[in-house]
Amino acid sequence: MQEFLNCLGTKVFMADDFTDLSYHVGTFGPNTLWVCDTNTSRMVRPLPTPNVVIEAGESSKSFTCLEKIISVAMDNNLGRDCTFIALGGGMICDITAFAASIYMRGCRVILIPTTLISMASSALGGKTSINFRFAKDIVGTFFPANEVLICTDCLKSLPNKDYMNGFADILKHSLLTKDDTLFNLVATRKQQIMDRDPDTLKAIITISLQIKKSYIDNDPYERLGLRAALNLGSTFAHALEGMSRLQWSSGQAVAWGVCKAMEASRELGICTSEFAAGVIKLFAFYGFDVNYRIQRGDWMDFRNQIAKNKQSVNGVSSFVLLKDQGEYEIRPVDEEIIKSVVMVPSV
Ligand SMILES: NC(=O)c1ccc[n+]([C@@H]2O[C@H](COP(=O)([O-])OP(=O)(O)OC[C@H]3O[C@@H](n4cnc5c(N)ncnc54)[C@H](O)[C@@H]3O)[C@@H](O)[C@H]2O)c1
Known part of the structure; x- marks a missing residue:
């Protein structure tokens, strides 16, 4: 040990x-x-x-x-x-x-x-x-x-679904560092990851924890806006989990939430379309449902769930948005942008 x-x-x-x-x-x-x-x-x-x-x-x-x-x-x-x-x-x-x-x-x-x-x-x-x-x-x-x-x-x-749930957080961590090591591992070792190869698992778990530690050490209580970056995708994910009465598993919801955060980042001009598309493609590559959209009739419920979120400043929910790999911004997002990225489009 x-x-x-x-x-x-x-x-x-x-x-x-x-x-x-x-x-x-x-x-x-x-x-x-x-x-x-x-x-x-x-x-x-x-x-x-x-x-x-x-x-x-x-x-x-x-x-x-x-x-x-x-x-x-x-x-x-x-x-x-x-x-x-x-x-x-x-x-x-x-x-x-x-x-x-x-x-x-x-x-x-x-x-x-x-x-x-x-x-x-x-x-x-x-x-x-x-x-x-x-x-x-x-x-x-x-x-x-x-x-x-x-x-x-x-x-x-x-079980495979629980395994993949966990993998969503590893993919998320790979985006939260400028060091490409984890990103390259997940992008190139899909077979070993899906086969649960022990050495690959030890490597990705170790790096994932090192990335998490780098955000936590200087902001253990999430008060300085550093640790909060680890909540990438969470505002969307928790709203989806709450709206579904916890029927969406947390990992599937995180994967969806990160993709929604990328779409919002793109819509706000915070990141390039190429970067957002690349991240969404990576989650899709591992089989996550990146295209799910909530029904228009569920919008008020989803909106209320966002309002209950713990990531709020002066009562306004905030979102972690990515400018680039390892570069983030935490801010509120206009309701029309949230609607445009989460809801089925009107016909
Ligand atoms: N504390 C934190 O910082 C933090 C961060 C992310 C997620 N979470 C929480 O983690 C939870 C999700 O984690 P999870 O996916 O591990 O959920 P879980 O603990 O419910 O486990 C998922 C399923 O796998 C089964 N299981 C566990 N280990 C097994 C094994 N080795 N073999 C066979 N079956 C096994 C469990 O019985 C369960 O049915 C959520 O409650 C989420 O809120 C906490």
């Missing part, structure tokens, strides 16, 4: 394989609470106790499941010196870290991400959350994990 990154005090380790991960996990000792979902609970047999297994799926990122985690911790008399261990994707990591951040005013938390998005992005950076009233991540804290343990062997059992 190699430590390869430290961000906001989180030590990030890469395991050689599942055996290496199991060995490290075996050193945790008692005084832990394991949290998994109904799929990831099958990855460790027997599952250490005490544990909480919650139903897989985004709807479990809820107050009800949060109560369940806190209840099991209390029922087992865990003190503030305990460690919560999340074994799962972004949903499990987000809710477990949130529970750890409020249990006895904060206990240790170790994240073992098991999906591509949680390995390449969400486990790093300390954003914890649950959803409420269909609003994504509306309740949460900043609470960086003590450790993140990445093992690409875990990805072998991940």
Whole structure:
């Protein structure tokens, strides 16, 4: 197990394989609470106790499941010196870290991400959350994990749609740096990426996390307009997820949202048509739905979802727009431009 990154005090380790991960996990000792979902609970047999297994799926990122985690911790008399261990994707990591951040005013938390998005992005950076009233991540804290343990062997059992969800964030990160390394990898190694080649995965996960770290280190609480760049596509994506009552998965929505941000950037003259087209082509190359448009009758719902967005300044929603690779601008966008890029055109 190699430590390869430290961000906001989180030590990030890469395991050689599942055996290496199991060995490290075996050193945790008692005084832990394991949290998994109904799929990831099958990855460790027997599952250490005490544990909480919650139903897989985004709807479990809820107050009800949060109560369940806190209840099991209390029922087992865990003190503030305990460690919560999340074994799962972004949903499990987000809710477990949130529970750890409020249990006895904060206990240790170790994240073992098991999906591509949680390995390449969400486990790093300390954003914890649950959803409420269909609003994504509306309740949460900043609470960086003590450790993140990445093992690409875990990805072998991940269904393709969940794998591709995570890949959307990697593509997004490749656009947020002037260094071409990640962009070139994703543009040229599609076969290895689709085959889940371990070396390629380790490379893209490592670079993706390094890019994320570069935005987080100097703006951990997203107050200086640096970290906010990582929200490229999110204002559009979260509105779509909210409008669909979370039926759109977050990765598919992010891919769509980044493409909409590119179209808006082009319409505003912030970037060239060629750059916008190139980015959209890259997402389409990996099979993301870049052409989806919302029905005209859904516009008010979509607009209301945008208004609920956390990325707002003085109550006005803002959008991350790209001028070029690694060059961004954060600003409100005129409603007519939003309509023109998201809605089916009138006949
Ligand atoms: N905290 C952050 O900074 C941040 C950033 C981006 C996204 N997120 C959050 O991450 C979540 C999306 O992440 P996700 O796609 O990992 O969702 P998820 O945790 O719901 O996992 C997706 C599905 O894959 C299953 N699964 C997980 N690992 C598996 C494995 N190894 N083998 C087989 N099945 C497995 C899960 O049970 C689930 O059914 C959203 O809630 C999103 O808001 C958080």
